[in-house]
Amino acid sequence: MAPELVPALVRASVKRSRGAAKATAPVAAAEFDPVARVLVDLPLAHLDRTFDYLVPATMAEVARPGTRVKVRFAGQDVDAFVVERAAESDHSGRLAPLRRVVSSEPVLRPSVLELVGRVAERYAGSRADVLRLAVPPRHATTEKEASVPAPEVALDPAAAATAWSPYPAGEGFVRALAAGGDPRAVFGAGPGADWPLLLAHAAVAAYSSGRGALLCVPDGKDVARVDAALTTLLGPGHHVALVADSGPAQRYRDFLSIARGARRIVVGTRAAAFAPVHDLGLVAIWDDGDDLFAEPRAPYPHTREVLLTRAEVEGCGALVGGFARTVEADLLLRTGWAQEIAPDRALIRAAVTVAVAGATDRELERDPHARASRLPQQAHQLLRSALATGPVLVQTPRSGYAASLACERCRTPARCSSCTGPLRLGGPAEPPTCGWCGTVDAAWACPTCGHRGLRAPVVGESRTAEELGRAFPSIPVLTSAGDRVRASVPGRPSIVVATPGAEPVAEGGYAAVLLLDAWLALSRPDLRVREEALRRWLGAAALARSGGRVLVVGDPADPVLQALVRWDPAGFAERELADRASAHLPPACRLATITGSPGAVDDAVTLLSLPDGAESLGPVPHGDAGESRTVVRVPRAVGPELSAALREMQRLRSARKLDAVRVHVDPQAL
Template identity: 65%
Template sequence: MPELARARARAAKQQAARKATAPLPVDPAPELPVARVLVDVPLAHLDRPFDYLVPAKLHASVAAGTRVKVRFAGQDVDGFVVERVASSAHEGRLMPLRRAVSAEPVLSPAVARLSELVAARYAGTRSDVLRLAVPSRHATTEKQASVPAPAADPDTGAAEAAWSGYDGGAAFARRLADGGSPRAVWSATPGHSWPALIAHAAAATYASGRGSLICVPDHKDVARLDAALTEVLGAGRHVVLTADSGPAQRYRSFLAVSRGAVRIVVGTRAAAFAPVHDLGLVALWDDGDDLYAEPRAPYPHTREVLLTRAHEESTGVLLGGFARTVEAEYLVRTGWAETLQPERSALRAAAPQVSITGATDKELERDPHARTARLPRTAYDAIRDGLTRGPVLLQTPRQGYATSLACDTCRTPARCAVCTGPLRQTAAHQPPSCRWCGAEDHAWACAVCGGRGLRAPVLGDQRTAEEIGRAFPSVPVRTSAGDRVLATVEDRPSLVVATPGAEPVAEAGYACVVLLDTWLMLGRTDLRTVEEALRRWFAAAALARPAGEGGRVVAVGEPSEPGLQALVRWDPTGFAGRELEDRQSAHLPPASRLATLTGPEADLASAVEVLALPPGAEVLGPVPVVVTGPVADAEAPAQLRVVIRVPRAAGAALSRTLVEMQGVRSARKLPPVRVQVDPVGLE
C-alpha cells in the first residue's frame, strides 16, 4: 500500500506540472497569427520550422527575420521567425511565443533560403548554418541608427580602363555597370593592383544601383581592399565584416548592411552570409586558400556559399587569384564562367624572372655558403644581388625553430622517452622538447645507434632567420609568421623571412624572392598537394618587382617538378587544366563528389548501413584516422573513416541521404558521426 500511495502522489505531481507548463489561452494577433520559427536546436530530425501562436501583445514586434524565444522540449530556446501566416496545419493548440527578443529583422529571406541550401549541400542543419550567418545580438549597438552611405556617382569609365589590361576585362566592367551579371574566373597579373581592380568592379556594380560582397582570406587582405575601396569610392560607402572585429563592431557593420544603409561589404569568410540589399556581385580573392574552409559544422566552403548565392540571386561572379584552382577551371570548362586573363604583353611586363636551383645534399655539402645559410650558391648570389637594390623575401614552409629532429649519425627521427612523441627545438639555447607532452630531454641518445648528436631536417622561420642573419651580418632580418605577421616592409635593403600566407607587401616590390624547401610543401600525401604548393609559390612570387626592374624569383627545388615548371612559365591556367584532366580521369573532385564519415567502428558501420546511396556510389574504407597527439588520446575510441564517392550529378542525392541518416541517428539518440561533404583536404 505505501508503494501505491507513492505512485499516486507522483502521478498527481506530474499532472500538476503538466498543467503548470501548459500554454494558457492568449489573444492571437489580429493578422497572420501564426509564426513559423526555426528553433536553435542542432538536432537533424528537428531541422524544420515549427508553428507558434503570435500573441496580440507581440503583434508589432514579431516579423519575418526577427529573434524570438519559444518553449521547446520543456526549455526556453532561441529562434528566428521565418514567416508569419494566417493558419497552421497543426491540429492541436499552438504554443504561444514566449517573447520577442528584438524587433530588428536580422534574417533576410535571401539568407534564410541560403541557409537552407547550404545545410542541404553540406548535410548539416540550418541552426548550425545560421550561427555562422547571423552574429550574436549586441543590444546597445542595436539601439543606434545606421548612417546611410553618402551618395556617389562612380566613374564607370575608370573601371573599364582599370580592367582593360585583361582580355574581356573592359566588357566585364561594362556589363556590371549596365546591370548585368557576368561570371568570370580571373587570373591576376603579379603585383599590387588586384585590390584596386576588385574595388573598380564593385564601383561599376554600385553604379547600377546594386551592392557587392567581397571575401578575402585574412585581415591583411581586408586592410588592402578596405583602402582600395575607400580610394575608389570614397569613405563611408562600404563596411568591413570580420569575425575578429569584436561583438559590437561586427554587429554594427552587420546592421548597416541588413538595414540597407551600406551595400558594399568586404570581409573574411564570416562575410559570406552578409544580407546585402540588391546584391549584384560576389567576389572572392584567392579561392584556394584553406582559410575559406569553415572549421565548424557543417563545414561549408566560402566559394560554394558565394556561388550558391550567385545562382539564387542572379548576381555577377568574380573569382580571382594569382593561381587558379581546379574548381575555378571547372567553371570555365563547363561554360558557367568566362576567363579573364592578362594580355601576354602585360603579363611579361609585370612578371619577375623565375628560375629553379637544385638543393641536393651533395650540392649543399660542397657549397661553403650553403653550410652557413642552407642555400645553394645560385640562391645566395641572387640574395646578395637583390640586397643592393631593395628588400629580399625568403619563404620558408614551417614556423618555429627546429620543428623536427633526427639522429645526426643514422638519421632516425628523435622521439620522446616519456610518450614517444616527436622532439623539437624551440630556440638555440633551449634543450630538445616533446611536441606532444612538452617534456625536455637533456640527455637524449638514439635508440638505434646510440648517437647523441642531433640534426634538424626541417627548419622553421626562426632558425632560417638566424642562419640567414649569419650569412649577411650587416643586413637587418625580420620575420613574419604566426601571431607576428607584418603587413608591409619598407623599400630598403633587408631580409624578410616569412611563412606561406604571412608574407608582407614591400612598398615597391621585392628585389628578390627565394622559395626555400619546396620539397617540404610537396611532401604531404593530399589530393591538393601540388595545387596548394603552387598557389603559395605564386602568392610569394607575385610580390617581386617586374623582371624589367630587376625582380627575380629563385625556387630551391627539383627543376623537373611540374608545379615549379608552371611557376617558371607563369602559367596557372595551363596547370589547372592539366590537373583537372587528371582528376577527371581518376574520378576525383570536382569531377565527382565526396563525403567522409568519421567515428568509432560500431557507430560508423551502423551509419553506413542505413544509407540509401545513389547509383554509381562507391564506399571506400573504412581506414584508421591518423591522429597525432599525446598518448593520453589513445584512451578514446579509435576513429575510422569511410569515403563515399559519387558522380557529380549524384551529389545532391548523396547529401540528401546523409541528411536522412543524420536524422535517423538523432531521433534514435545514437552517437553522432562526423560528416563532411567535399572536404578541402583528403589525406
C-alpha cells in the same frame, strides 16, 4: 511527513497550479496572419523543419518574418526565427503561442534564409547550424543605435574599366557590372597586380548600378588592404569590413548597417559570405584555394561554394580570383558557368622572371651542389645583387627554429624517450624538447649508433633568418610567421624571411624573391599538395616589383615548378583536373566522409540509403582517438542525391538518439 515540509509543499502546489492555469489560459490571436512558422535554434537533424505557433495580438506588429523570438519547445523556452506569417496552419490541434519577441529587428532576410537552406542541403547539415554562421549573436545595446546612411558620392564607372584594361576580358566584365548585368568570371591575376584595387573597382562598378557587392578574402591582413582600396575610391562611410577580431558590439553594429541597407559594400573573411547585402550585384572571392575559407564548424561549408550558390539565388555577378587557379575554378570554366579573365603573356614576361636553381648545365658547372644544397651559390648571388636595390623576400615552408631533428652521424630521427614523439629545437641555445609531451631531453643519445650529435633536416624561419643574418651581417633580417605576422615592410634593403601566407607587402615591391625547400612543400601526404604548393609560390612571386627576379630551390624537372617558371596556373589546373577525374576524386566527383566511433559509423552506414552509382570505401581507423571513417563517393551529377541521403541518415540517427557522427561533404583534405 515532517510538519515543517507542509508549507513548502503547499506553496509548490499553488505555484504549479498557477503555472498550468497561465499556460492553458486562452490567448487573443493576431487579426491578420495569426500563424507564425518558426525555425527553432536546435541542431538536431530531425527538428530541421518549421513549426507553427500562434501569434498573440500583442505581438502582431513586432513578430515579423526574420525576427528573433522565444517559443516553448519540448518543455523549455528556446530561441527561434520567424520565417513566415500565415493565415492558417496545417496543424489540427491547438497552437501554442509565441512566448515573446526577443527583438523586432528583422535580422534574417528571405534571400539569406534561402541561401542557408541550400547550403544545409549541399553539405548535409541542419539549417540551425548554418544560421549560427550567418547571423551573429544579438547585442541589445547596439541594436538601439541608428545606422547612419552612406553619404553621397560621385561614381565614375569608366575608372573601373581603365583599371581593368590590362586584362582584355576584365574591362568588359566591369562594364557589364556597371550596366546592371550579372557576369561571371574566373580571374587569374598577373604578377605584381594590385588585386585589392582591382576588387575595389569591381565593387564600385556594381555600386554604380545601384547594387551591392560582397568581397571575401582569406584573412584580416587582406581585409585591411581591400578596406584601404575601397576608402581610396569611395571615401569613408560606404562600406564595412567584417573581421573576427572586431568584437561582438562592433560586429553586430556592422551587421545591422548591412541588414538595414545603410551599407551595400562588404569586405570580410569567410563569415562575411552570409552578410545580408541589399540588392546584391557582385560576389567575389580572392585566393579561393586558401584553407582559411574552409569552415571548421559543422556543416563545414566552403566560402567559394557559399558565394557561388548565392550568385545563383540572387542572380548576381560572380568573380573567383587569385594568382593561382584551383581545380574547382577551372571546372567552372570547363562547364561554361564562368568566363576567363587572364593577363596577356607579354605582361607576364615583363613583370617577373622565374628560375630554378641548378636548372642549366652552366649553373651546375659553377655549383655542382646547386640542386642538393638548401642555400646554393646561385641563391647567395641573387640576394647580394638584389639587396643593392631593395628588400628581398625569402619564403620557407616551416615556422620555428628546427622543426625536426636527426642523428648527426646515421640520420636516425630523434625521438623522445618518454613518448617517442619528435624532438625539436625552439632556439639556438635551447635543449631538444619533445613536440608531443614537452619533455626536455638534453642528454639524448642515438639508440642506433650511440652518437649524441644532432642535425636539423628541416629548419624553420627562425633558423633560416639566423643563417642569413650571418651571411649578410650588415643587412637587417626580419621575420614574419605564426603570431608575429607583419603586414608590410619598408622599401629599403632588408631580408624578409616569412612562412607561406605571412609574407608582408613591401613598399614598391621586392627586388627578388627566394623560395626555399620546394621538396618539403611537395612532400605532404595531401590530396591538394601540388595545387597548394603552386598557390603559395605564385602568391609570394607576385610580390616582386616589375622586372623582379624569382629563384626556386628545387627539382627543375618537377611539373609544379615548371608551371611556376612558365607562370601557367591555368594549364596546371587543367592537368590537375584531368588527373582528379581519372582517379575519381573531387571536384570531378562528389565525396563525403562519415567519421566517429566505430559503432556509430556502422550504425550510420546501415541507415544510409546510397544512390545509384555510389561507392563506399571503409570503414578504416582514423586518427589517434580510436575513431573510424567511411568514405562515400558518387559521380558529380549524383551529388545532390548523396547529400539528400546523408541528411535523411542524419535525421534517422538523431530521432533514434544514436551516437553522433561527423558528416563532411567534399572535405578539403583526406
